[in-house]
Amino acid sequence: MTNTIPEEPTSKSTLSQLSNSEGITTPQAQSPARLVLRRLFRNKLAIVGLAIIGTVVLTAIFAPVLAKQTPDKNGIFKTYLRETKIPPSLEHPMGTDDLGRDMLSLIIYGSRISIRIGFFSVGLAIIIGVILGALSGYFGGAVDNIIMRLMDIMLAFPSILLALVIVAVIGPGLLNAMIAVGIVSIPTYARITRASVISERSREYVQASRALGANSFRLLMQHILPNALSPIIVAGSLGIATAILDAAGLGFLGLGAQPPTPEWGLLLSRNKTHIFTSPWMVIFPGISIMFLVLGFNLIGDGLRDALDPRLSNVGLKAPKT
Amino acid sequence: MIQYVIRRLLLVFPVIIGVTFLTFAMLLATGDPTSAMAGEHASPALRAAIREELGLDDPLLVQYGRFVWRLLQGDLGRSIMTRSPVQSELKLFFPATIELALAAMFLAILVGIPLGILAGSRHNSFIDLGTTFGALIGVSMPIFWLGLMLLWLFGLKLNWFPTTGRIGADVQLQTITNLYIVDSIITGNIPALTSALRYITLPALALATIPTAFIARMTRSAMIDILGMDYIRTARAKGLVERLVVTKHAFKNALLPVVTVVGLQTGSLLAGAILTETIFAWPGMGRWIVNAIVARNFPVVQIGVLVFALIFIAVNLLVDISYGWLDPRVRYD
Numbered sequence: 190m191t192n193t194i195p196e197e198p199t200s201k202s203t204l205s206q207l208s209n210s211e212g213i214t215t216p217q218a219q220s221p222a223r224l225v226l227r228r229l230f231r232n233k234l235a236i237v238g239l240a241i242i243g244t245v246v247l248t249a250i251f252a253p254v255l256a257k258q259t260p261d262k263n264g265i266f267k268t269y270l271r272e273t274k275i276p277p278s279l280e281h282p283m284g285t286d287d288l289g290r291d292m293l294s295l296i297i298y299g300s301r302i303s304i305r306i307g308f309f310s311v312g313l314a315i316i317i318g319v320i321l322g323a324l325s326g327y328f329g330g331a332v333d334n335i336i337m338r339l340m341d342i343m344l345a346f347p348s349i350l351l352a353l354v355i356v357a358v359i360g361p362g363l364l365n366a367m368i369a370v371g372i373v374s375i376p377t378y379a380r381i382t383r384a385s386v387i388s389e390r391s392r393e394y395v396q397a398s399r400a401l402g403a404n405s406f407r408l409l410m411q412h413i414l415p416n417a418l419s420p421i422i423v424a425g426s427l428g429i430a431t432a433i434l435d436a437a438g439l440g441f442l443g444l445g446a447q448p449p450t451p452e453w454g455l456l457l458s459r460n461k462t463h464i465f466t467s468p469w470m471v472i473f474p475g476i477s478i479m480f481l482v483l484g485f486n487l488i489g490d491g492l493r494d495a496l497d498p499r500l501s502n503v504g505l506k507a508p509k510t
Numbered sequence: 511m512i513q514y515v516i517r518r519l520l521l522v523f524p525v526i527i528g529v530t531f532l533t534f535a536m537l538l539a540t541g542d543p544t545s546a547m548a549g550e551h552a553s554p555a556l557r558a559a560i561r562e563e564l565g566l567d568d569p570l571l572v573q574y575g576r577f578v579w580r581l582l583q584g585d586l587g588r589s590i591m592t593r594s595p596v597q598s599e600l601k602l603f604f605p606a607t608i609e610l611a612l613a614a615m616f617l618a619i620l621v622g623i624p625l626g627i628l629a630g631s632r633h634n635s636f637i638d639l640g641t642t643f644g645a646l647i648g649v650s651m652p653i654f655w656l657g658l659m660l661l662w663l664f665g666l667k668l669n670w671f672p673t674t675g676r677i678g679a680d681v682q683l684q685t686i687t688n689l690y691i692v693d694s695i696i697t698g699n700i701p702a703l704t705s706a707l708r709y710i711t712l713p714a715l716a717l718a719t720i721p722t723a724f725i726a727r728m729t730r731s732a733m734i735d736i737l738g739m740d741y742i743r744t745a746r747a748k749g750l751v752e753r754l755v756v757t758k759h760a761f762k763n764a765l766l767p768v769v770t771v772v773g774l775q776t777g778s779l780l781a782g783a784i785l786t787e788t789i790f791a792w793p794g795m796g797r798w799i800v801n802a803i804v805a806r807n808f809p810v811v812q813i814g815v816l817v818f819a820l821i822f823i824a825v826n827l828l829v830d831i832s833y834g835w836l837d838p839r840v841r842y843d
Contacts, residue, residue, distance in 0.1 A: 342528035345819045345826075347781035350799075354815055357803040358539045434652055438785055441654045442800055457655060461789075464662045471662070475655030483650035490646075 225419075228495035235491025241484030249301040256294035257281075265449050266290045274467045284469040286460060292470065295451040296477050302452045303481055306367050306436040307429035313371035314432075315425055318378025319417070323409055325379065326386025337383070340376035348373045349435050356444045363452065366445035370435045374428050381424055385417035419496040427489035430482045437478050453478045514834045522827055529823070533816045534577045537808050538570075581816075587809040591802075596813045599798065604817065605688035606676060607787070607794035611779045613691075613710050614717035619772065622722040626729020630764075631756045633734055641726055648723030653782050657716035657789040664712060671712050674791035678705040713790040717782045721775035728771040732764035766836050773829030777822055 229235050253259055260266050269289030277284045283292035325336040343351065355369035386409070389395055395412050403411075437454030439445030446452035448459065453474040460470035552560075561567055565576060580587075586596040629641035665673035677683065677690050683702040686693050691710070694702035736742065737760050745759045746752070784796035791797070795814055802810035 338524055338528065341525050342532060345525050345529050345823050346815070347777045347784075347818060347822060349781040349784060350815060350818055353784070353799070353803060354536060354811070357806075357808075357811060358536060430650065434650075437652055438654060441652075441785065442788065443804065454652070454654075457652075457658070461658055464658060465666050468662055471655070471658055475652060475659070478652045478655065479647070479650050482652075483646060486646060486650050 225492075225495045229491050232491040232494060234487050235495070238484045238487025238489075238491060241480060242488060245300050245481050245484065246304060248297055249304050252297050252301060256291075256297040258291045258294040260298060260449075260451075266295065266451070274463070274470075276467070277469050283473040284467065286470050287463055287467075292473055295456060296453065296473060299451040299453045299456060299474070299477065300481070302363070302446060302450060303433050303437070303478070306363075306370070306452075307433045307481075307485065309367045310371035310432040310436065311374065311425050311428045313368065314374040314428065315378050315421060317372075318375045319382045319414070319421065321375065322379035322382025322384075322417075323386055323414065326383035327390065327405065327409060327413070329387075333383075336379065340379050343373070343376050346373075348431070349438055352435055352439060353442070353444065356439060361439075361444040361447065363440075363446040363450060366436050366439045369439070370432045373435070374432065377424055377428065378421060381420045382414070382417045385420065386413050389413045389416050423489060423493040423496060426485055426492055430485035430489065433478065433482050433485070511834065515831055518827060518830050518834075522823060525823060526820070529819045530578055530581070530816065531574060533812050533819075534574050536815070537812055586813045589802075589810050590807045591805055591810075596809055599810070600795075600813060600817065601688070603793060603795045603798045606792060607780075607783050607796060609689045609691060610710065610713055610717060610786070610792060610794060611776070611783055612689075613714040614779055614782075615721060615772070615776070617714055617718040618721035618725055618775070621718070622725030623729050623768065625722075626726040626768075627733055627756065627761060627764075629726065630730040630733025631737060631760070633737075638730070641730060645723035645727045648719050651719065653716060653720065654785040654789055656719055657713070657786055660712045660716055661789065672709050673712065676706065676709050676793055677702065678709070681705045713786050713792050716789070717779060717786045720778050720782060721772075724771050724775050724778075725768065729764060729768050732767045733760055736760045736763050766833065769832055769836060770829060773825055773832075776825040780818055780822060 248255060258266055266288075267290070269285070272285050272289040273287050275281055275285040275289075281291050281293065283296060285291055286295070321336050321340075325333040346354070352366070352369040352373045355372055356365055359365050359368070390413065395408060398408060398412055436445055437452070437457075440452045440454030441458040443455075443458060446455045448455065456474040457471055457478075460474070464471045565573060568576075584597065586600065588594065589596055589599060592599070625641050629635075629638040632638055661673050664670045672678070681702045683690060683694055683699055683706075684697050686696060690706040691703065694700075694706055733756075737756075742755060742759060745755050750759070780796075783794060784800060786792065787794045787796035788800055795817065799811060799814035799818075802808070802814065
């Protein structure tokens with residue numbers, strides 16, 4: 190191939206010529222992104238996942254309109270000591286807590302925190318993970334060795350334990366918990382990126398582009414990293430689910446969000462002593478966490494099937510028994 | 511095979527060194543240890559004496575070497591809270607966590623694999639959809655919430671199981687391994703066995719949920735994958751009973767990804783143990799570490815985290831080795 194480097198290897202037409210000359214045909218008549226979206230929307234479970242996430246995001250945005258009770262400037266909800274521990278009713282669909290606060294309002298405001306936790310932690314992990322993975326895969330050698338051994342060491346800890354340790358060192362709190370949960374999932378994205386970079390690095394089109402004088406940064410950003418995008422998106426949406434669960438776990442242990450934040454894990458933790466007298470105080474925060482996490486899991490699974498149809502078709506080939 | 515095992519073992523060493531270094535460095539990152547030992551208002555002279563005694567002014571690598579040397583000699587330091595050696599506390603809490611994790615893994619395999627086989631061999635049937643959906647719910651549930659719900663329903667409302675602790679206070683048990691179920695079987699102590707089993711049920715159920723979901727999912731997809739292969743068609747064509755096709759021909763080959771997921775789930779078991787033990791007041795390492803973190807009792811955190819990580823590494827190593835045993839191709843990578 191090296192003796193027939195086309196003049197404009199970056200343009201699509203020459204690219205397809207390039208693959209055609211090798212006898213590889215790519216049956217892509219329309220843009221891959223649209224194809225993926227179409228496959229995604231054909232998946233009923235993925236639609237359910239999208240609907241769940243959409244509901245929670247809208248709830249978070251319109252919290253002041255939806256919630257019956259709203260917090261003051263400092264995020265503190267008023268207490269109504271004559272209306273404590275009211276079971277779920279029309280007035281309070283999720284009941285009230287031991288301070289007379291409307292559980293539904295607390296949970297509505299809590300959705301803002303969980304959404305933020307999910308996107309912030311995973312965003313942080315993706316940014317750092319992709320940079321490390323790209324460096325590792327592109328430069329190889331000692332850089333690769335150092336970075337990947339570091340990732341191995343991080344993977345040697347169960348994730349929430351490592352997050353606990355990080356929080357123990359940098360101190361408890363919502364932001365620190367988000368950072369800790371983010372740091373813990375860096376190795377996932379670093380590994381995915383590294384694998385894609387290594388597999389693309391030696392391809393002809395990359396070499397052609399390099400021969401034309403593209404620098405390392407341009408090669409990585411324009412040619413190599415886009416190929417890592419789909420596995421990262423899949424891992425990211427499943428990662429948001431894990432991040433929300435882990436951060437809620439930290440909140441539950443008292444090491445994440447601090448009172449008076451209505452973070453769901455923290456709500457569960459502070460209400461757990463009332464479980465016998467007023468179980469709704471514990472049931473609803475838990476269901477909320479499960480609902481949102483389920484949404485991200487569904488969309489993650491759907492995306493994986495849409496981006497890699499081989500996986501979803503496997504089952505269809507099996508004969509009925 | 512032996513060569514493969516040795517190669518895998520050698521790969522583990524850098525990770526172990528890194529893990530010990532990280533736990534060592536953690537203690538340095540948490541602030542001046544002289545304040546923790548002598549109080550915030552200690553005189554500079556006292557601080558200097560402590561630093562001298564602990565060798566805190568030595569180069570980092572020397573300190574690290576001393577830390578590892580101490581560990582190798584079995585000296586794990588002292589708890590700041592109880593002043594007792596970390597080692598004796600570890601001996602108490604370690605078996606409790608192992609017992610809980612083994613019980614949960616036993617449940618998860620017992621339920622997850624048959625469910626996965628059923629779902630996979632009856633693709634798109636009612637049981638398949640039920641398993642798939644159940645598994646999705648299972649991995650989306652916060653384990654601490656599930657624990658609380660089990661505690662509320664079966665512990666408080668129905669009063670079927672005790673809610674906190676490991677064994678009834680009125681039960682006499684001679685401890686040998688400190689795994690209460692094993693000990694009571696060895697000594698033939700039936701009352702202790704029933705008590706221990708009753709106490710472990712709820713925490714083990716809570717802890718087993720996530721691994722059950724993952725194992726069922728993985729078994730299902732591996733079965734579907736393999737049942738579509740040509741050699742299965744051959745087996746069916748030669749008139750083999752479907753039951754034997756599924757159990758003998760397909761499942762054996764589906765085992766590889768299942769073993770992997772069982773191994774990987776051990777990590778989630780350890781992580782889950784941290785939350786489960788807190789809810790059920792199970793006197794294990796998870797609760798021990800959490801309490802130590804809250805109290806900033808770092809010698810305990812350090813050793814607890816190190817032990818957790820070492821178990822995790824050991825399990826992953828075992829998974830890799832069993833991989834090489836199950837699939838000879840892996841050995842020649």
